[in-house]
Amino acid sequence: MLRDITLGQYFPGHSPVHRMDPRTKILLTIGYIVVLFIAEGVAAYAAVLVFLGTAMVVSRINPKVAMKGMKPLIFVIVVTAILNLFYTQGDELFSFWIFTITKQGLVTAIFMVVRIILLITGTFLLTYTTSPILLTDGIERLLTPLKRIKVPAHELAMMMTIALRFIPTLIEETDKIMSAQKARGADFESGNIFQRAKALVPLLVPLFISAFRRADELAVAMECRCYRGGEGRTRLRVLRFSRVDAYGAAAFVLLVAAVVLFDLFGIGVIS
Amino acid sequence: MSILRCENLTHIYGKGTPFEHVALDSVSFAMERGEFVALIGHTGSGKSTLIQHLNGLLKPDGGAVYFDEKNIWDEKSDVRKVRFKVGLVFQYPEYQLFEETVGKDIAFGPKNMGLAEDELKERVREAASFVGIDEELLEKSPFELSGGQRRRVAIAGIIAMRPEALILDEPTAGLDPRGRDEILSRIAEYRSNTGSAVLLVTHSMEDAARYAERLVVMNGAHVFMQGTPAEVFSRAEELQSAGLAVPQITRVCMRLRELGVDIDPATYTVEEAVRQLTRLKNGAAGGVPNA
Numbered sequence: 001m002l003r004d005i006t007l008g009q010y011f012p013g014h015s016p017v018h019r020m021d022p023r024t025k026i027l028l029t030i031g032y033i034v035v036l037f038i039a040e041g042v043a044a045y046a047a048v049l050v051f052l053g054t055a056m057v058v059s060r061i062n063p064k065v066a067m068k069g070m071k072p073l074i075f076v077i078v079v080t081a082i083l084n085l086f087y088t089q090g091d092e093l094f095s096f097w098i099f100t101i102t103k104q105g106l107v108t109a110i111f112m113v114v115r116i117i118l119l120i121t122g123t124f125l126l127t128y129t130t131s132p133i134l135l136t137d138g139i140e141r142l143l144t145p146l147k148r149i150k151v152p153a154h155e156l157a158m159m160m161t162i163a164l165r166f167i168p169t170l171i172e173e174t175d176k177i178m179s180a181q182k183a184r185g186a187d188f189e190s191g192n193i194f195q196r197a198k199a200l201v202p203l204l205v206p207l208f209i210s211a212f213r214r215a216d217e218l219a220v221a222m223e224c225r226c227y228r229g230g231e232g233r234t235r236l237r238v239l240r241f242s243r244v245d246a247y248g249a250a251a252f253v254l255l256v257a258a259v260v261l262f263d264l265f266g267i268g269v270i271s
Numbered sequence: 272m273s274i275l276r277c278e279n280l281t282h283i284y285g286k287g288t289p290f291e292h293v294a295l296d297s298v299s300f301a302m303e304r305g306e307f308v309a310l311i312g313h314t315g316s317g318k319s320t321l322i323q324h325l326n327g328l329l330k331p332d333g334g335a336v337y338f339d340e341k342n343i344w345d346e347k348s349d350v351r352k353v354r355f356k357v358g359l360v361f362q363y364p365e366y367q368l369f370e371e372t373v374g375k376d377i378a379f380g381p382k383n384m385g386l387a388e389d390e391l392k393e394r395v396r397e398a399a400s401f402v403g404i405d406e407e408l409l410e411k412s413p414f415e416l417s418g419g420q421r422r423r424v425a426i427a428g429i430i431a432m433r434p435e436a437l438i439l440d441e442p443t444a445g446l447d448p449r450g451r452d453e454i455l456s457r458i459a460e461y462r463s464n465t466g467s468a469v470l471l472v473t474h475s476m477e478d479a480a481r482y483a484e485r486l487v488v489m490n491g492a493h494v495f496m497q498g499t500p501a502e503v504f505s506r507a508e509e510l511q512s513a514g515l516a517v518p519q520i521t522r523v524c525m526r527l528r529e530l531g532v533d534i535d536p537a538t539y540t541v542e543e544a545v546r547q548l549t550r551l552k553n554g555a556a557g558g559v560p561n562a
Contacts, residue, residue: 183354
């Protein structure tokens with residue numbers, strides 16, 4: 001049951017989006033989020049949708065899979081929609097009892113929902129097409145200039161890599177300890193919230209101890225292979241920008257231009 | 272009447288996904304009251320999956336498990352009670368210790384059974400003495416103990432529930448020869464004192480031959496063979512085809528037999544081999560080659 005986590009999962013592939021440099025992808029994702037928030041009006045959103053749709057098609061990610069990642073967030077989307085629907089002031093469309101729905105409320109709610117869906121799908125595309133290792137590599141390289149102001153870029157990236165690497169291991173470990181304590185009659189499923197929290201002690205204590213033990217062993221193993229931080233370290237896979245990155249950047253520039261133009265001239269903006 | 276029995280037990284991991292894997296394919300076997308059975312098989316043969324069905328940790332995808340001739344999944348509320356009667360010691364059980372003191376950790380199982388305080392104390396003392404943990408250690412933190420001691424404490428935690436069947440998944444993995452003998456002989460002693468049935472999962476043919484009355488050999492999600500050690504070890508070639516070895520002493524006896532010595536090739540303990548060889552030497556009837 002713990003294994004069914006799709007959020008942030010990587011789907012291996014060889015599409016142009018997969019082959020794109022992780023640095024480009026990270027920067028494009030950040031840029032994409034910014035564009036999403038300056039976009040106003042139907043036309044601008046359509047431009048974003050076209051951009052995202054093209055990226056999805058090119059990446060050959062199954063849309064069904066992408067939808068599956070959305071599931072845990074449906075609650076957030078619904079709540080946002082409801083809040084916007086009822087709490088926006090403006091021209092009244094219709095009302096009943098204490099609820100009033102305004103034209104502006106309806107428009108904002110729809111825009112908010114579309115915005116959240118575009119935001120989530122766009123950021124998921126990054127993790128769907130980039131392996132965790134490449135992702136941290138990219139982050140490390142992007143943070144490198146900050147080393148001058150004493151940001152430990154390499155150490156941060158290494159910590160992220162190790163954390164990602166150990167998630168499956170810890171899940172497996174949790175399963176094992178849970179079974180072992182259940183064999184001694186531990187009950188994780190019933191009781192009120194306090195009893196349940198207390199029932200977690202026999203699970204969490206061994207889990208923490210084993211995590212510390214693993215960390216210790218890993219540190220020794222790394223030192224045995226002469227690891228001593230990022231200083232002077234070279235890489236097996238050197239990140240290089242290629243033509244795909246140029247295409248990606250060009251497409252993004254087009255998107256920005258379109259959104260800014262639509263915003264400036266108020267094309268497709270509903271007032 | 273058998274204490275534990277499974278019938279056509281089937282278990283499939285990740286059913287309906289591309290990672291589908293049949294771990295047990297209609298496995299049937301039974302264990303009598305007070306019997307010492309060894310479950311043998313190489314890694315991935317389904318041993319661990321099988322034993323997790325016997326105390327209801329895993330639910331069968333097909334077939335059924337009977338404890339005391341009652342299907343353990345008949346009424347959902349009964350499964351937890353079955354866990355107190357079928358004690359399961361996992362591999363490397365020392366990693367599941369969590370309490371502040373050894374005594375409290377041993378008492379975790381019995382406490383979940385809802386026993387009273389003085390009954391708990393009695394059980395903890397009894398279980399600790401079964402596994403050879405001194406009473407003064409009961410007040411210590413489990414993390415102050417040695418690896419071997421910790422493992423014995425973890426086993427005591429199961430024994431304290433006074434299970435009618437005790438299942439141990441490779442209880443000697445990673446221990447030195449002395450720690451190994453100590454644990455196995457304590458388990459054998461526990462069984463003869465309490466009459467509890469024991470199922471020992473092991474890789475070691477020597478351990479299986481020495482302690483078990485009956486062997487169950489698993490291979491590729493099936494029960495490959497079962498019978499007394501003599502029966503099983505007389506089929507050495509089939510065992511080898513399943514990637515398993517016979518005990519060293521059996522191999523020696525088989526080779527002696529090939530060389531013309533009149534010895535039972537299915538001999539599986541050193542003591543028995545010595546007895547037969549001494550008889551041959553004294554009787555001089557078989558004609559031992561010049562050695």
